[in-house]
Amino acid sequence: MAKPLFRLISLLENTASEITMSEISKSEKYDVIIIGAGAAGLMCAATAAFRGRKVLVLDHANKAAKKVLMSGGGRCNFTNLTVESENFICSNPHFCKSALNRYTQWDFITLVEKYQVEYYDKTSGQLFCTKSSRDIRDLLLAECQKSGARVQLKTAINKISVNADSTFTLQTIGNSYLCSSLVVATGGLSIPTMGASGFGYSIAQQFGHQLITTNAGLSPLTFNSKILNQFKALAGNSLIAEVSCEHNSFTGSILFTHKGLSGPAILQISSYWSKGKPLKINLLPDLDVLSWLQSNKQDRPDINLKTLLSTQFSQSISAFLVAQLNNVLFNGTSSESNIKLKQIEHKMINQIAGFLQNWVVYPDDLEGYRVAEVTTGGIATDEISSKTFESQRQRGLYFIGEVLDVTGQLGGFNFQWAWSSGHAAGEHV
Ligand SMILES: Cc1cc2nc3c(=O)[nH]c(=O)nc-3n(C[C@H](O)[C@H](O)[C@H](O)COP(=O)(O)OP(=O)(O)OC[C@H]3O[C@@H](n4cnc5c(N)ncnc54)[C@H](O)[C@@H]3O)c2cc1C
Numbered sequence: 001m002a003k004p005l006f007r008l009i010s011l012l013e014n015t016a017s018e019i020t021m022s023e024i025s026k027s028e029k030y031d032v033i034i035i036g037a038g039a040a041g042l043m044c045a046a047t048a049a050f051r052g053r054k055v056l057v058l059d060h061a062n063k064a065a066k067k068v069l070m071s072g073g074g075r076c077n078f079t080n081l082t083v084e085s086e087n088f089i090c091s092n093p094h095f096c097k098s099a100l101n102r103y104t105q106w107d108f109i110t111l112v113e114k115y116q117v118e119y120y121d122k123t124s125g126q127l128f129c130t131k132s133s134r135d136i137r138d139l140l141l142a143e144c145q146k147s148g149a150r151v152q153l154k155t156a157i158n159k160i161s162v163n164a165d166s167t168f169t170l171q172t173i174g175n176s177y178l179c180s181s182l183v184v185a186t187g188g189l190s191i192p193t194m195g196a197s198g199f200g201y202s203i204a205q206q207f208g209h210q211l212i213t214t215n216a217g218l219s220p221l222t223f224n225s226k227i228l229n230q231f232k233a234l235a236g237n238s239l240i241a242e243v244s245c246e247h248n249s250f251t252g253s254i255l256f257t258h259k260g261l262s263g264p265a266i267l268q269i270s271s272y273w274s275k276g277k278p279l280k281i282n283l284l285p286d287l288d289v290l291s292w293l294q295s296n297k298q299d300r301p302d303i304n305l306k307t308l309l310s311t312q313f314s315q316s317i318s319a320f321l322v323a324q325l326n327n328v329l330f331n332g333t334s335s336e337s338n339i340k341l342k343q344i345e346h347k348m349i350n351q352i353a354g355f356l357q358n359w360v361v362y363p364d365d366l367e368g369y370r371v372a373e374v375t376t377g378g379i380a381t382d383e384i385s386s387k388t389f390e391s392q393r394q395r396g397l398y399f400i401g402e403v404l405d406v407t408g409q410l411g412g413f414n415f416q417w418a419w420s421s422g423h424a425a426g427e428h429v
Helices: 021-026 039-050 066-074 097-102 105-114 134-147 199-206 225-234 264-270 289-299 305-310 315-328 334-338 346-357 413-426
Strands: 028-035 055-058 077-080 119-121 126-129 150-152 157-162 168-172 175-184 211-217 238-245 248-256 260-262 279-282 359-361 374-379 397-399
Touching: 028 039, 028 168, 028 199, 039 055, 039 134, 039 175, 039 413, 055 175, 066 077, 066 134, 077 105, 077 413, 097 413, 105 126, 105 134, 105 413, 134 150, 157 199, 175 199, 199 211, 199 374, 225 260, 225 315, 238 264, 248 264, 260 264, 289 346, 305 315, 315 346, 346 359
Parallel strands: 028 055, 028 175, 055 150, 175 397
Antiparallel strands: 077 126, 119 126, 157 168, 168 175, 211 374, 238 248, 238 279, 248 260, 279 359
């Protein structure tokens, strides 16, 4: 179960409210209130307000869409040219299909072009802003303004209650708000300093929804000090590798850090990894390593192994690999580290190829929410409509975006999920 990271100021209630009619008449009344002015919340707000709904977005942070601003290294990877349900992790793999099909990457790209935001395909269809993430945040706020949705920041919600007529009352310090549709768009737990909180999970639990265990996703991996001692000298080095965990594999850059491993391929696999599982790393994914070693043994018998490895890896990675091979295959006899190819038996050539293509490492842990881009797990989707995002437990209550048990892979998929789920709910509230 998720551990809420925040302290609720007062209890949430899902029982009939004790608020009197005179108090209700003093409340600000809205058709729709959305908690969370992030990617999903703002998309939902504008969509609903363009339909003529009176919409208020409440957020406890001092700025809207902080994660949009910090995303993609300041350039927001706002979607991907190819979006499939396979790009998402969810206990129900079909759940995300409907929303993704109804508001697609092309719909969001049309919106981006309408605002003349310059963008480019960085790699593999990942669309980034050419100038700044601010362009996407400004676009979302402009849509809210045009549609008439109101965004109110620095507002902490103390209490949520359901009234006898199934409307909701939200209490903040000094104010109460009434709405017929309440949308929870509070995101995941990653980067608490950016306003992330477990509030959405607590609201879900109050209404009887189940949570799927949460964890840091798209996170660097840490290693214990024994393994780290071997990596230490490599901090800052990167290479292209294929990283696998069970039946999931990603090819991309991996980066050695002073805590362990990071880089896109490691972030990708981290969302599928859990403690105790090994990672298998193919250090030369584009090469038939055995044939390469064999042909070099035949054509360049006097070259030593380290020199040969240096044709594929940086000097420091080659030295590290020779040391590893020395330990694993040559029982740590240092003289063997300068071994020439002609001195290596065929059986050993097979073992070296196996090592380079299947280096097995056991990470100690995920680096955690402090640095993770997303949260895996969240509100179970089995009691949420995949078409409208309405709770099947409480009429008028909706959950959208990352707070749900839907996690995208690296590459713009998490924002596409925010746009698609936010739009779907916005069409219905
Ligand atoms: C460093 C970083 C880089 C990223 N880069 C990318 C990228 O390039 N591409 C991509 O697709 N994804 C990226 N992501 C992931 C992406 O930012 C999220 O998946 C996405 O923002 C989720 O949208 P959301 O609206 O569900 O939640 P959020 O955008 O997190 O919005 C949630 C909002 O709810 C508010 N909130 C939380 N608790 C409360 C409360 N108690 N009361 C009131 N308001 C509350 C928060 O202040 C916040 O404004 C990145 C994430 C990080 C951390």
